[in-house]
Every structure is written in structure tokens, then in C-alpha cells.
Amino acid sequence: MCRITKIPRMPPTRYKKKVCPSAVFDCCSRQTFFYAPNLQISTLLNMSFTRQHFTAGQQASVACSFPWSLRSTESANHWLSALICPGSVGTRSGQCAQPGSGVSGWPGGSTPSSKMPAQILVSMKNARKSSGIAATDQFQAVSTSPNDQVTNETAVFSSKPGPRKPESPEVESLRALLKANLSRETAPQALLERIRSRMHDHRD
Amino acid sequence: MANLTYKANSAQSRIFEQEFIPLLDAVYAFSYRLTGDRTQAEDLAQETFLKAWRFIERYAAETNAKAWLFRICRNAFINEWRSRQTQPRTRDIDDPAVKLLPVMDSPHNDRMGDEVMLAINALSEHFRTVILLDLEDFTYEEIAVILDIPIGTVRSRLHRARNILAKKLQVYGRSLGYNVQDNEDSEDAPNAV
Numbered sequence: 001m002c003r004i005t006k007i008p009r010m011p012p013t014r015y016k017k018k019v020c021p022s023a024v025f026d027c028c029s030r031q032t033f034f035y036a037p038n039l040q041i042s043t044l045l046n047m048s049f050t051r052q053h054f055t056a057g058q059q060a061s062v063a064c065s066f067p068w069s070l071r072s073t074e075s076a077n078h079w080l081s082a083l084i085c086p087g088s089v090g091t092r093s094g095q096c097a098q099p100g101s102g103v104s105g106w107p108g109g110s111t112p113s114s115k116m117p118a119q120i121l122v123s124m125k126n127a128r129k130s131s132g133i134a135a136t137d138q139f140q141a142v143s144t145s146p147n148d149q150v151t152n153e154t155a156v157f158s159s160k161p162g163p164r165k166p167e168s169p170e171v172e173s174l175r176a177l178l179k180a181n182l183s184r185e186t187a188p189q190a191l192l193e194r195i196r197s198r199m200h201d202h203r204d
Numbered sequence: 205m206a207n208l209t210y211k212a213n214s215a216q217s218r219i220f221e222q223e224f225i226p227l228l229d230a231v232y233a234f235s236y237r238l239t240g241d242r243t244q245a246e247d248l249a250q251e252t253f254l255k256a257w258r259f260i261e262r263y264a265a266e267t268n269a270k271a272w273l274f275r276i277c278r279n280a281f282i283n284e285w286r287s288r289q290t291q292p293r294t295r296d297i298d299d300p301a302v303k304l305l306p307v308m309d310s311p312h313n314d315r316m317g318d319e320v321m322l323a324i325n326a327l328s329e330h331f332r333t334v335i336l337l338d339l340e341d342f343t344y345e346e347i348a349v350i351l352d353i354p355i356g357t358v359r360s361r362l363h364r365a366r367n368i369l370a371k372k373l374q375v376y377g378r379s380l381g382y383n384v385q386d387n388e389d390s391e392d393a394p395n396a397v
Contacts (some may be wrong), residue, residue: 156349161268164341170385174370177382179339181320187232191246192225195253199220 216260223269224256230340231273237336238281240325251284252277271342275350278333323372331365338362 166172231252236245255276256263263272324332337347344362348355370377370384377384 156346157268157272158264159267161270161346162343164343170370170383171366173383173385174366174373174377175339177373177377177380177384178320178324178335178369181318182324182339183318183321185229185233185236185245187228187249188246191232191250192228195228195250198250198254199257 215265216257219263219265220257220260223266224253224273227270227273228253230270231277234274234277234336234340235281237324237332238278238329248277248281251280255280268346270340271346271350274337274340274342278350319373319376323369326372327365327368331361331368334358334361335365335369 228249232245232249235248235252236242239245239248252273256273263269324335327335333351334347337350342350344355344358347358347362351358374384
């Protein structure tokens with residue numbers, strides 16, 4: 001399974017449903033690949049940017065971080081390996097280097113030959129329609145939200161409560177009004193005694 | 205072995221007494237505002253604490269006991285209290301307690317005239333819960349975990365609930381010297397849900 005790092009600033013659910021880099025650069029599935037020998041990397045990325053999978057912010061972040069000066073096939077292969085399958089960079093057994101993929105080696109393994117065409121796996125159509133794979137199957141590469149939720153919960157429950165950040169004066173004024181006028185209910189003593197006696201019952 | 209169990213129970217009892225019991229008033233007040241009834245609030249608070257006791261081994265000492273208890277309380281309310289409310293209450297007509305019931309069995313009968321309480325009670329349950337947790341000084345992240353909703357939803361609900369309250373309490377708040385403004389039309393609304 002190709003591991004794809006989670007792109008920040010995107011809510012997990014939205015990212016899961018609408019943005020799937022694996023759908024753009026599908027390096028794990030071999031069903032619907034576009035064979036693009038010696039095609040300029042920038043052209044491919046531009047094509048992929050026209051797809052709906054990337055938001056404007058992600059396009060910008062990828063575009064800004066991509067070294068457009070790289071033109072050679074070798075450099076481009078190296079760079080794309082990091083872009084597409086970060087987990088497989090530096091390993092020959094990376095899943096991007098599947099037989100027939102054309103990307104047979106990466107830095108750390110054998111050096112790609114300059115004669116070897118850059119075969120870049122890009123699905124040109126809507127991934128859900130063209131691959132025949134359920135969208136949810138492809139989205140498994142993305143870290144799922146339940147894990148995030150667990151982490152979040154753990155972080156909140158396992159740490160001491162931090163101080164609340166004050167908000168705008170209007171909000172603070174409204175909060176002060178609400179707090180001052182909200183009756184402070186106190187638990188009856190009988191409730192406390194009842195809880196303590198039931199606690200001992202539970203223990204027994 | 206028995207000695208170890210006793211020591212574990214002793215440590216758990218100490219955690220319960222030192223960290224949970226001081227929060228009984230806060231949990232009871234939250235329960236009361238959720239259920240709208242003092243008797244039900246007592247039952248809900250009791251159930252919250254008994255559940256906390258039952259699962260106390262999952263709690264790490266000196267961490268966020270308040271958020272933990274409020275989460276249990278809210279879940280207990282969702283799971284059991286709300287389903288109970290849908291069932292009709294039955295009482296024996298010969299029960300003398302029936303004759304002692306007030307004429308209007310309104311949960312907030314004694315709060316009539318209290319503008320703030322009325323305004324909060326008029327909120328829908330989603331908005332009311334978020335506002336009540338905010339007034340307990342929970343952070344957005346804590347509220348999100350307690351209610352099991354995304355933090356953007358917390359922001360959105362809080363923003364809308366505050367706007368509703370500000371609109372209702374604008375005159376009342378100003379008469380008391382508070383700078384309450386209705387920002388409903390402002391463009392800086394948080395993420396919509």
C-alpha cells in the first residue's frame with residue numbers, strides 16, 4: 001500500500017472524500033495507467049492540476065515546493081518519487097517499483113538510466129470511473145479520521161486542562177453576562193452520600 | 205494479591221475523592237441544564253460518577269478529570285436520558301406524591317423571568333450544550349472531544365449560539381452595563397457545518 005503523507009490544513013473528512021493524491025498519481029494499482037514516456041514533468045503536473053482532486057491551496061503548495069528547474073529525466077524521477085511515494089524513496093522494494101511500472105529503481109537502489117523513459121503513472125480520467133476500483137478502496141492510503149480522533153481524545157484527556165484563550169471583547173462581555181446571571185446549581189448533600197454508598201456497593 | 209488489589213482500590217478511591225468529587229457541583233449543574241429537572245439531574249450526575257468509578261482504571265491521575273466526567277455525563281444523557289424522555293411517564297393515580305406535583309411541571313418553572321436562563325433554554329440542544337461547556341471554561345478542543353464533533357463544528361455552533369443569545373439579550377445586557385453586540389451579519393463567521 002502506498003503511504004501518502006497527510007496534507008496539512010485540510011479537515012480529515014473533506015480530505016478523505018474530495019482530495020486523494022493516490023487517485024492522481026496512482027502508483028499502486030496498475031489497471032488504468034497512462035504511459036507517458038519522456039513527457040515533461042511540469043506538463044504532467046499541470047494536467048493533474050486541472051483535475052478536481054487538488055484544491056487551490058494544495059496546488060499552490062505543491063507548485064511552490066516543486067523545483068521547476070529540474071528538467072532531466074533522472075532528477076525528475078527522483079523528485080517524483082518523493083512526491084508520489086515518499087515511503088518508497090531509498091528502497092528498491094518500494095511499491096512504486098512494481099514490474100511494468102518503468103520506475104525500477106530509486107536513489108539508494110540502482111540509479112535510473114538516462115535511457116530509461118520516465119514512465120509516470122497518472123490516471124487521466126476520473127479515478128472512480130476509470131479504474132473500476134471503489135473510491136473507498138483507493139482512499140485507504142489516506143490516514144483515516146478515527147485514528148486522528150483517538151489521538152485527539154488522548155491528547156485532551158491525558159493532559160491537564162490549559163487556560164482558556166480570551167476572545168474578542170464582545171464575546172467576553174457576553175460570556176460575563178451569561179456567567180453572572182446563570183444560577184450556580186449545587187448538588188445536594190444526599191446525592192453525594194448516595195454516590196459514595198453506591199460506590200461501595202459496586203466495589204463489593 | 206489481595207493486598208495489591210486493596211492498594212489499587214485505595215489509590216483509585218483517593219483519585220475519586222480528590223479529583224472527581226470536587227467536580228460534583230459542576231456535573232450536577234450541567235446535568236440539570238441538560239435534563240431540565242432536578243430529580244433527573246441527580247440521577248444523571250449519580251450515573252456519571254458511578255460510571256467514572258467503574259472505569260476509573262482508564263483515567264490517569266491528575267489529568268483532565270473535568271473533561272472526562274463531562275464526556276461521560278453527556279454520553280449518558282444521549283444514550284439513556286433522551287430515550288427515556290420519549291417514553292411516557294406513568295404514575296399510580298393513588299400515589300400521594302402525585303397530589304404534591306406542581307400545577308405546571310415545567311423544568312424551569314422557578315426560573316421564569318430570568319432572561320438569561322430563558323434565552324439559554326430556548327436554544328436547541330446542540331447550541332445549548334456548546335454554550336454551557338464554553339461557560340465551564342472548556343477550550344474548543346475539549347468541547348470537541350466531549351461532544352465528539354469536529355472542532356470546526358464547535359466554532360460554528362458557538363458562533364451561532366452566541367449570536368442568538370446576543371440578539372435576545374442585547375437590551376437586557378446593556379441595561380446591566382454589558383457590551384453585548386449582535387454580530388450575526390459579520391463576515392468572519394467560522395467554518396460552516
